[in-house]
Amino acid sequence: MLFKGHTAEEALAKVHQSLGSSAIVVQLKRVPSAGIGRIWGAMEIEAWAQAPAPLTPTPPPSGVPVARVRSAPKEARTLELLLSLGLNEESARKVHQSIPGSGAALTNQEACLQLGAALLDAWDKGTKRIPKTPRRIALIGAAGSGKSIATAKWITIESLRHRQDCRIWCLDGIVANSAEFLSQHAELLGIPVETTWNPGLPPCSREFLDLPGWNPTDPDVSDRMANLLDRFEPDCLLLTLNAAYEASILQNQVVQFMPFRPHGLLLTHLDECGSPSKIWDLVLASGIAVFGTSSGRFIPGGFERTGGEAWMERLFEQV
Ligand SMILES: Nc1nc2c(ncn2[C@@H]2O[C@H](COP(=O)(O)OP(=O)(O)OP(=O)(O)O)[C@@H](O)[C@H]2O)c(=O)[nH]1
Ligand SMILES: [Mg+2]
Structure with a gap:
């Protein structure tokens, strides 16, 4: 029902x-x-x-009150469940603390329902700064994280499926932007590619900024990138992470790129890693939701916008 x-x-x-x-x-x-x-x-x-x-009644083990057989206190039940879903301890505690404690005993179903709602709530909070229809899109992240491939997939969808009028800015950082394939691909689609910043051009309905990756611990490169981003004024700034990397490396990249105030996360290499608990750990630690995912090196396949529900289902499917 x-x-x-x-x-x-x-x-x-x-x-x-x-x-x-x-x-x-x-x-x-x-x-x-x-x-x-x-x-x-x-x-x-x-x-x-x-x-x-209907159950054939079985007597409870001697000395254990009937109610305790069916349910356990919130403390033990939700935390235990969160850890069994594969979340790390920090994430599990964060979600657990956000569930209002009634002091009442919970069945497994009740605990699942509560923690599902708490996870969705955390995801929703992380989507607050992501626009429904992004118009000025910039992908940032470490070198080789998959920004240019994801951008190529995205402009193809915007241009061919949504018939949007697109432009792409392929700008250099301190190192040159070597994404030749992206320029060639854009040209094939008839999308103009600009390699120097020119604010005088008439606006297009979708503009993409492609930058080479960098290490944010280098202050000179970071200043240059911050300057380019300030000029471009993205309404959708996505931190691009290779989801196949180890969780600790990803968490570190999130911390290092946080000063750029990304609106959302874009996860690539989903063909090599689809661990939902790793994704939830990232969202819960950063307070930023996943805007979308890119899976595979072939353009334009495997580019998806995903919501919290889909990731929650994948998390629960594991158990
Ligand atoms: N298997 C797999 N390979 C990918 C995926 N996305 C990108 N790659 C590969 O990863 C490498 C780097 O991809 P790029 O898109 O050039 O990465 P980038 O972030 O633009 O790199 P820089 O501009 O140098 O910082 C390329 O060899 C891509 O073919 C993916 O989702 N799956
Ligand atoms: Mg690139």
Whole structure:
């Protein structure tokens, strides 16, 4: 049966009211609100639940109260579940702390519902600065993280599928921008490529800035890049990370690029790594959500915009 609520708690209360407190929640989903709230993008929680199968009563182990067999305190249950999903300890504690403690004992389903809602909430907070329709897009990140390939995929989609009028700025950092393939690809699509900054050009509906990667611990390169970014004024500045790298390297890159105030993350090499817990660890540590992913070196395949729901489903699929 389907139950709806404005919050996970409200949906759960309806499940319990109708099917009893041992009802099993089989799926949790966030959907656009059915009411007038849809107009301004309000969301609600859908919970699919079923009554529990009748059980042959088995006596509890001696000395253990009946209630403890079915449920455990929030402290143990949600933290344990978060760690079993593969999240690192810091992420698990962060999510756990954001769940309001009622002091009540929780079943596994209740704990899953609560932590699902907490994860989505953290993701949503991280999307606040990402525009719905980006117009001035700049990808930044370490050298070789996959920025130019992702840009080539994205301009192809904007130009061929969405029929947008695009321009690409391939600018040098302190080292020259060697993304020849990107310029050639853009030219094939009839997209103008600029290699020097010229603010006098008439605006296009989609403009992309391609910069060579750099190490943000180098102050001279960082100053030059900050200067180019200030001039370009991106409304969508994405920190591009090779998701196949080790988690500690990625966390370090996030910290180093944070002074550039990226609006979102763009993850590449998803064909080589799709670990959802690694992705959640990045989002939870940085407070920035994933704008999209790029998977594979072939253009324009494998470029997707993904939301928190999809990553949550992948996280729960692991267990
Ligand atoms: N397997 C795989 N390879 C990728 C992917 N994205 C990029 N590559 C490869 O990674 C290498 C670097 O990709 P680029 O897009 O040039 O990286 P970049 O960040 O623009 O590099 P710089 O401009 O030098 O900083 C190339 O050999 C690409 O073919 C991906 O999603 N999967
Ligand atoms: Mg490049």
